Amino acid sequence: xxxxxxxxxxxxxxxxxxxxxxxxxxxxxxxxxxxxxxxxxxxxxxxxxxxxxxxxxxxxxxxxxxxxxxxxxxxxxxxxxxxxxxxxxxxxxxxxxxxxxxxxxxxxxxxxxxxxxxxxxxxxxxxxxxxxxxxxxxxxxxxxxxxxxxxxxxxxxxxxxxxxxxxxxxxxxxxxxxxxxxxxxxxxxxxxxxxx
Amino acid sequence: xxxxxxxxxxxxxxxxxxxxxxxxxxxxxxxxxxxxxxxxxxxxxxxxxxxxxxxxxxxxx
Ligand SMILES: [Zn+2]
Numbered sequence: 001x002x003x004x005x006x007x008x009x010x011x012x013x014x015x016x017x018x019x020x021x022x023x024x025x026x027x028x029x030x031x032x033x034x035x036x037x038x039x040x041x042x043x044x045x046x047x048x049x050x051x052x053x054x055x056x057x058x059x060x061x062x063x064x065x066x067x068x069x070x071x072x073x074x075x076x077x078x079x080x081x082x083x084x085x086x087x088x089x090x091x092x093x094x095x096x097x098x099x100x101x102x103x104x105x106x107x108x109x110x111x112x113x114x115x116x117x118x119x120x121x122x123x124x125x126x127x128x129x130x131x132x133x134x135x136x137x138x139x140x141x142x143x144x145x146x147x148x149x150x151x152x153x154x155x156x157x158x159x160x161x162x163x164x165x166x167x168x169x170x171x172x173x174x175x176x177x178x179x180x181x182x183x184x185x186x187x188x189x190x191x192x193x194x195x196x
Numbered sequence: 197x198x199x200x201x202x203x204x205x206x207x208x209x210x211x212x213x214x215x216x217x218x219x220x221x222x223x224x225x226x227x228x229x230x231x232x233x234x235x236x237x238x239x240x241x242x243x244x245x246x247x248x249x250x251x252x253x254x255x256x257x
Contacts, residue, residue, distance in 0.1 A: 019255070019256065022255060023252075027248060027251075027252070030243065030247060030248045030251065031240075031243045034241065034243045034244075034247065035240050035241050035243075038241045044241075044244070047241075048244060048247060051247065051251070052247070052250065052251055052254070055251045055254075055255070056251075056254060056255070059255045128233070128237050129237045129238065129239055132233050132234060132237045132238055133237075133238055133239070136234065136238070147234070150199060151231050151234045151235060152234060152235065152238065156199075156200075156201070157199065157201050175199075179227065179230070182230055182234075183226060183227070183230060186230050186233060187226060187230075
């Protein structure tokens with residue numbers, strides 16, 4: 001597997017070129033970056049700060065971006081790293097459990113079973129939207145992230161591996177685990193939609 | 197499979213299998229519905245108007 005990210009590429013864009021690349025390749029992703037940031041932080045101000053930080057870093061390190069490669073994946077990687085390194089420490093949110101702990105948590109016997117909601121009682125669109133967003137938000141951050149990247153943003157496994165700095169096998173197992181958790185929470189919805 | 201990461205051979209095998217196996221077919225349907233629910237029912241956050249402008253201003257200054 002070739003890994004372009006690890007290959008040091010010496011390149012220097014002119015100042016004008018930097019701005020052109022920034023505007024042309026980075027700026028179109030502000031909206032989806034903001035949504036990703038919000039789904040990680042659950043806070044509008046934090047999401048805004050996180051996106052701004054990400055773009056400042058992207059500009060500062062723009063020489064390591066190869067024009068024509070996947071700018072969105074490159075930006076998502078910076079955002080995710082900023083979230084882990086800078087943001088999570090000073091976050092208003094309680095510290096989030098890491099994957100290892102979560103793994104143990106869900107493997108333990110005394111995990112309270114998740115109440116599934118009966119679709120027949122709540123059929124309005126908004127309720128469903130809320131329920132789905134609650135189910136997603138209730139996942140630990142590592143699981144939530146792979147679902148967002150895969151199902152909402154449509155990244156490939158290989159892109160996700162680069163964004164998250166983990167092997168493809170780990171992407172796959174994390175997704176699998178996340179999907180099982182979602183299925184526990186949303187299975188009744190999905191069933192009724194599939195068979196109605 | 198649903199993530200478009202399977203080879204054509206794997207796909208052929210899989211779709212052949214779920215035609216005959218109700219368990220896998222049901223499982224496949226639930227998985228498919230969950231992906232569709234996520235895609236269609238999650239509302240996007242409204243992005244603050246000034247955000248793009250602020251970013252743009254900071255990088256040129
Ligand atoms: Zn089967």
